[in-house]
Amino acid sequence: MFKKIKIWCIGFLIVPLSCLILGLLFHYQGDWIDFLYVGIGLLLALIYMKINFNHLKRQPQYKTNHKISDKMLKHYQDAGMSDDEIDFFRETLHQAEIEVQALATNMQALPKLKAIDLNQETTRVSQAMFQAIVKEPKRLHLASDFLYRHLPSINELTRKFIEISHHEVKTADTYAVLDKSAEAIDALSQQIKQDYATFVADDLDDLDTEISVAKQQTTPDHKEEN
Known part of the structure; x- marks a missing residue:
C-alpha cells in the first residue's frame, strides 16, 4: 500500500x-x-x-496472499527489522520454502536419491536450515550461499537426474551422466550440511560456553579438609 x-x-x-x-x-x-x-x-x-x-x-505477492501472524510479526520486529526488511525476508523465505519442499519430493523419487538422502540427511538438514533462518532473520545474509546457490542447484540436479532416469533407452553415456550427477548431488548435500553447521556455529559456541559455566558451578573449588 x-x-x-x-x-x-x-x-x-x-x-x-x-x-x-x-x-x-x-x-x-x-x-x-x-x-x-x-x-x-x-x-x-x-x-x-x-x-x-x-x-x-x-x-511477488507473498505479503498480500499470506497474512503474517501477530506472533511472527512481533518476532521480526523484536529482531529490529523494518517493514521493508520484513517484506523482503518473507518473500525470500517463501521461495526457499518452495525449494525445500521440492527437494524433499525429489529426494524420495528414486532409490539412488533416497540413498543419498539417508546418508547425508539432505531433506532434514535443508528443513533445519530453513527453520534456523526463520529463528534468526537478521542473519539472512549468512545463508546466501544456501538460498541462492546450493539449494537451487541441488534441486535442478535432482530434477534432471529424475528426468534422465526415466528415459526408456539408456546408453553408456547416459549411465555415466547419471553417475556424475549422483556424485554432484551427494557433494551438494554435504555442502548444505556445512552451510547449516556454519549458520548455527554461534549457537553451538553459546551452548558450549553455558555447559562449561554449568560444570564450573557444580564443581567444588577445593575439597573439604577432614
Missing part, C-alpha cells in the same frame, strides 16, 4: 516539475503554451505511474 501511495505522490509531483523545467528551458510564454506544458507533464506522469504500477504487479 505504501509503495502505491509513493507512486501516486511522485506522479502528481511530475506535473508541476515538468511545467517548471519546460518553462525554464523554453522561456515562459503564457497563453496556450501553459496548456501544452501541463499536457506534457500529465503525459509524463501517466507514463511514470503506468510503468511503476506494472512493475508492482510483477512483484
Whole structure:
C-alpha cells in the first residue's frame, strides 16, 4: 500500500516539475503554451505511474496472499527489522520454502536419491536450515550461499537426474551422466550440511560456553579438609 501511495505522490509531483523545467528551458510564454506544458507533464506522469504500477504487479505477492501472524510479526520486529526488511525476508523465505519442499519430493523419487538422502540427511538438514533462518532473520545474509546457490542447484540436479532416469533407452553415456550427477548431488548435500553447521556455529559456541559455566558451578573449588 505504501509503495502505491509513493507512486501516486511522485506522479502528481511530475506535473508541476515538468511545467517548471519546460518553462525554464523554453522561456515562459503564457497563453496556450501553459496548456501544452501541463499536457506534457500529465503525459509524463501517466507514463511514470503506468510503468511503476506494472512493475508492482510483477512483484511477488507473498505479503498480500499470506497474512503474517501477530506472533511472527512481533518476532521480526523484536529482531529490529523494518517493514521493508520484513517484506523482503518473507518473500525470500517463501521461495526457499518452495525449494525445500521440492527437494524433499525429489529426494524420495528414486532409490539412488533416497540413498543419498539417508546418508547425508539432505531433506532434514535443508528443513533445519530453513527453520534456523526463520529463528534468526537478521542473519539472512549468512545463508546466501544456501538460498541462492546450493539449494537451487541441488534441486535442478535432482530434477534432471529424475528426468534422465526415466528415459526408456539408456546408453553408456547416459549411465555415466547419471553417475556424475549422483556424485554432484551427494557433494551438494554435504555442502548444505556445512552451510547449516556454519549458520548455527554461534549457537553451538553459546551452548558450549553455558555447559562449561554449568560444570564450573557444580564443581567444588577445593575439597573439604577432614
